[in-house]
Amino acid sequence: MIRGYHTPVLVTEVVDALAPALAPCEASSARGDAPTTADPAYPEPVFVDATCGGAGHTLALLEDARTRPRTVVAMDRDADAIAWAEDTLRPRADALGVRLVLVHAPFSSLAEVLDDLQITAVSAILADLGVSSHQLDTAARGFSFRADAPLDMRMDRSRGMSAADVLAAIEERELSRILREYGEEEDATRIARAIVAARPRTTAALADTVREAMSARQRRRLGARIHPATRTFQALRLHVNGELDELKRLLDAAPERLRGSGRLAIISFHSLEDRLVKQRFSALSRPPAVPRGLPIPESERPSAAFSLPLGRRGQTPGDLELENNPRSRSSRLRALERCT
Ligand SMILES: C[S@@+](CC[C@H](N)C(=O)[O-])C[C@H]1O[C@@H](n2cnc3c(N)ncnc32)[C@H](O)[C@@H]1O
Structure with missing residues (x-):
């Protein structure tokens, strides 16, 4: 894993959470999933890293045979992250024969980005919210009170x-x-x-x-x-940075772009973000309401379109990670799966 730009949190948990969705394509064709990309330039499975940052999560997914996507769309609204990915992620993706598309854009534009690429649905999406260590620790970016600098704070x-x-x-x-x-x-x-x-x-x-x-x-x-x-x-x-509006727009668009059995994983770092993720995920995983009094047998009631593979509470870092990386302290991973 590349250190220096950012130390990613909950890496094992993200890899395990996305593994069933990124299983090699033979598994998905055995399930009978329809192909989802119009352009063979983007072979499946397709993974979207909505917050590429130092690319630590994406690299971990590439290195694990259970989760290696054949196409990665890596987005970030910070040009520094895209430049870093060009230098570090690109060579590794090329060596593994993985198609990499780097996009300098906010994740609120996820649907437009995928439309431009003519990708209708993807196997997995990750959003690791907030700022990177690179942003926090580069004084000139003006995010931190630890060093004096012009007060900027824009990710883009x-x-x-x-x-x-x-x-x-x-x-x-x-x-x-x-x-x-x-x-x-x-x-x-x-x-x-x-x-x-x-x-x-x-x-x-x-x-x-x-x-x-x-x-x-x-x-x-x-x-x-x-x-x-x-x-x-x-x-x-x-x-x-309009961060909560960005998140709301991602929560609207991303579930729609998952293919059957596709998964969306989101890591949040404070209660305001986590509340939005939790509420949206639990609404999506609720079965549609049936009018009261209708005599529909249990077996024929409509089921929910999404499920919560990590349960209602999601996952938080273990003691070892908390000790090694204090910035993981408030992180929580939640996941959503589109039912087939
Ligand atoms: C916590 S870091 C991600 C770290 C990354 N997962 C890794 O392994 O290195 C968050 C990144 O998300 C980017 N970001 C935050 N909000 C964004 C948004 N709305 N759209 C796109 N990128 C965003 C930031 O610029 C930053 O690079």
Whole structure:
């Protein structure tokens, strides 16, 4: 596995979760699944990595004979990730005879990307949400309060407003709502007031403004381990990148593009994301309602179109991973399977 750009989380769990869907094609033709790509340039099984990042998950799937796709569509909205994949993933895919398509695009455009490639349905999709270590640890990207840099926070630097520009124009009430909703920040009102008064343009200036504005009570509650600006930075990042809207659009489009027995796996890192994934997956895995009182025997009732192969709770990292990679702490993997 390539280290340096990002250390992927829950790798074994992702490989195991996607293995039944990516089983070599003989298995899927034995099941009688219809071919799903109009263009033989994209041989099956087709895997979509919606958040390629450092490509650690995709490389792990390529290295395991149970899960090696024959086509990989790897997307990321960050051009750095696409360049990294060109240098690291491309040579390995070529050596294994795997067709690789790299796409610089947000995963909200999944359906358009697949339509352009004339791929109607795929065997597996993975979305590993949030930011990469590369983004967090590159000071110039402006995601972190650990180093001083211009406050940018855009995953895609070719479009949208930087965090500094957002803060230069935002109204206090709107900022307060963002801090409360996306950061679950209890001191949202006073922090928003201080930020609007200072309109900070660097990560250090924002961190200082938040620290000074936060109530002593709230600082005591966070303790020494959590930086006072952690929640403000998270909220601002979610807002700048429209992360929850992106996720909602992925949750609408991705299940539709799974072939029979295809699986969608999503790793989330905080409760706001996880709640959206959990609610959408459980709605899809519920059988359609039958009008009350209709005398339909149990065996003839319509069944759900999707199931939850990892159950209702999904999976979280084990002790060893938690010890080796503290950033895995809040991760949770959930999976959805389209029934045949
Ligand atoms: C946690 S990292 C993924 C790491 C990757 N699974 C690996 O093994 O290295 C998240 C990646 O998703 C990308 N990303 C986040 N939101 C995205 C979106 N809406 N569309 C496309 N890419 C996104 C980020 O730019 C980042 O590179």
